[in-house]
Amino acid sequence: AQKITQTQPGMFVQEKEAVTLDCTYDTSDQSYGLFWYKQPSSGEMIFLIYQGSYDEQNATEGRYSLNFQKARKSANLVISASQLGDSAMYFCAMRESYSASKIIFGSGTRLSIRP
Amino acid sequence: EPEVTQTPSHQVTQMGQEVILRCVPISNHLYFYWYRQILGQKVEFLVSFYNNEISEKSEIFDDQFSVERPDGSNFTLKIRSTKLEDSAMYFCASSGRDRGPEETQYFGPGTRLLVL
Secondary structure, three states: OOOEEOOOOEEEEEOOOOEEEOOEEOOOOOOEEEEEEEEOOOOOOEEEEEEEOOOOOOOEEOOEEEEEEOOOOEEEEEEOOOOHHHOEEEEEEEEEOOOOOOOEEOOOEEEEEEO | OOOOEEEOOEEEEOOOOOEEEEEEOOOOOOEEEEEEEOOOOOOEEEEEEEOOEEEEEOOOOOOOEEEEOOOOOOEEEEEOOOOHHHOEEEEEEEEOOOOOOOOOOEEOOOEEEEEO
């Protein structure tokens, strides 16, 4: 079974609009971390935002926020006031438990911002 | 802001040749990782490294792969005898501490390896 599922392979959004990128995850661990990374066309992986499984409030970092719904096992990324520079591939990822060191990535969503 | 650096940015090699990919993690970080991303696919974990030994590795990380921290700053991934299917972007990452799922791994810009 997929640990991280991103159901939107591609999205087009008008500049200045808000956009939500979907992510669901599957784990039996009680303690885990959820991450979003951005990969522009140049290829690097840029950390955007983190949400811990025990965090009661949704994480926010500037224009990025994470809509964390634990019971539904979803961790959607919300980008407010999108900009042309937001065009990139976005990966949802999870790190399970205290024993695992690896991050498991989803297949990504390619976001394109229209001017 | 401190960052992970990787060299070279691109590497082209012949099948069967050995390659060494180099990384300089963030200076006060203790945990180091290698991931790879085959073109158009998801990022896959290869190996994690702490205190001069491998702490976790994936099925991909077979005997042709090895990692080393030869000095206080560099972290290397060696592929002994490259295959066509090793062509991928290889990312190095580092984190400050491994205690807990909350520790963020910061990625380098990647080395794009092409095996001919």
